[in-house]
Amino acid sequence: MVSADSLNLDVLELICSFLNNNDLAAVALVSKSFLAGAIPSLYRTLSFRVHHAKRYPSVSTSFAMILAHPNLAVHVRNIDIRVVPLLMNKPHPDFVQECTRTLGLCNSLRSFVYTSKSVLIPSILPVLQGKEGLKKLRIYAKLSTTQASMLLKLDNVERLELDSASWEVLDILPRWTQEMQKTLVSLTLSMSMDLNPQVLQMTLEHLPRLQGLHIICPETCIDHTEILKLVTYTPLLESLAFTVTEMTQPLDTNNPLPTPTLVHLRHLALDVRSCFTASPSTPETLLTVLTTLKAAFVSLTSITLRIRELTTEAGHALMLQLVEDHAATLRRLTFVASGVEMRSISALCQRCQSLEVLSMPLPMKEILAFSNALASSSTLHTLVDGDGHIAHGPRPALNCWIAHATSADSYTHC
Helix, strand or coil: CCCHHHCCHHHHHHHHCCCCHHHHHHHHCCCHHHHHHHHHHHCCEEEECHHHHHCCCCCCCHHHHHHHCHHHHHHCCEEEECCCCEECCEECHHHHHHHHHHHHHCCCCCEEEECCCCCCCCCHHHHHCCCCCCCEEEEECCCCHHHHHHHHHCCCCCEEEEECCCHHHHHHHHHHHHHCCCCCCEEEEECCCCCCHHHHHHHHCCCCCCCEEEEECCCCCCCHHHHHHHHHHCCCCCEEEEEECCCCCCCCCCCCCCCCCCCCCCEEEEEECCCCCCCCCCHHHHHHHHHHCCCCCCCCCEEEEECCCCCCHHHHHHHHHHHHHHCCCCCEEEEECCCCCHHHHHHHHHHCCCCCEEEECCCHHHHHHHHHHHCCCCCCCEEEECCCCCCCCCCCCCCCEEECCCCCCCEEEC
16 A cells, blocks of 8 residues: 555655645654655745844744755745835844855756845845856846846846846946856836946847837836837847836837837836826827837737726727737736726627736725626636725725636625
8 A cells, every 4th residue: 555655755755845834844743754854845945025024033043944954955946025024224243154155055046036125235245256057047136346246147047027126236237248148038227216227228239039029118218219118139038027107208100119029028017107207197198109019029929018098098098909819829918007998808808818917906996896707708717806096985896796717707795
């Protein structure tokens, strides 16, 4: 008779790879063989978040556990630090030491994330330079000139994300990306006040193989018309995200933007904002951008929009344009903090032949009409409540209507 304890270690490790952390901890307490099977998954990712920082140093960290048992470091693939505990308004020296020493032991590290807005721990960057297997890097990039120069030695990165990059980092970015042009496939620059078209152009010129480009920046930083011009350097893009503002440089109808050739593009995300000197953003601005790029978007499968004014006539026109351009291929549609008219939802569900996932703030006051609109789709199987607090007050629970994805028109009242 075969028992669970008699399973091969490889089988146990595979089973444990599908469990969450709470279940892994429970499985590890069953027996020694289960513990051995759970260890690789338990220590695959070392994370440190706000609830850890609040209890530091009274509660030991995963970094301290690695230092106490160095043999466990071989299992670590990802390190994710979202906050740093402070002591006298400075990074806690014990935590700094734990992180640095643990990084030195993790020779199989593939991903490093550091998004704490505290000053990046200076001792981390030299240790990262020796990680040949490091493929993903995301950091809060307000660095000094000396710290920024250390980044040049990290030349094997495949996915790079820089949050709030300082001018010192942006200054070396073209040289850095030139070193990574054979490996880098995704670049994300978010909320950098110093980003300008010149730096972005010099960067993208080195990255013709780039597959993902995400530029989310303040309204006055870089105009979306500049981004539309510069994506001509990255013809292999599969994912594109950028901030759309009111036209700080209006499109010239007599000399329109050159349409980039983005035949591989599948995922598009647009963050629509208003400028300080312009009127509030409107769907007309976004519609102009989509019309300009219509020829480039061959077969988009997912679209994400962050825009407030969709419950207007212009908003409905925007939705109809999306349906007309991408109804045959669109599988996932996401509205972030955006209310959508019911007629727009009906048009999307009726005409998008492949729509599978819809994410949006649920209209609880019109839930019956909303359910009827969804019923017109024969492919939609996942509905996500993306409530962005667009309405204030207590939110009623969605426990009265159950949408059955197995039948296009079966919505059952509980």
